[in-house]
Amino acid sequence: MEFNRLIPELSISDYGKSLDFYVNLLGFDVEYARKEEKFAMVSLQGAQLMLEERNYHWETGALKYPYGRGINFQIEVDEVALLEERLVRRGYPLFREIRENWYAVKNMICGSREFLVQDPDGYLLRFAEDMGTRIPENKV
Secondary structure (H helix, E strand, O other): OOOOOOOOEEEEOOHHHHHHHHHHHOOOEEEEEEHHHOEEEEEEOOEEEEEEEOOOOOOOOOOOOOOOOOOEEEEEOOOHHHHHHHHHHOOOOOOEEEEEEEEEEOOEEEEEEEEEEEOOOOOEEEEEEEEEEEOOHHHO
């Protein structure tokens, strides 16, 4: 397994509950785990996250729900509709349903079909599907 250059490590409150969410609900794979430390590295279609139950080693201040305020993690997947459907079938609440968004990037506009969901600790996950690019209308 090759490691990405940036792999967020999320402090979590309940190792079992988070593994159930990421692995059983979202379909992440456990790449490796250290159960005695309540740590796992998980991946989904090339995206990688590390999950570790709070051990107070990394906390720089008070950690209250929702964790990760002010950040969302964009995770690119092949088909967001399938993933959203899994969550809806299980009755898991979405933060925002699927939308199409277009973002200006250099001299192009990039399309993304995306939805947002919070994990059990309130981390905001934005699952996105690439819709390609187009030239801005004022550049044609």
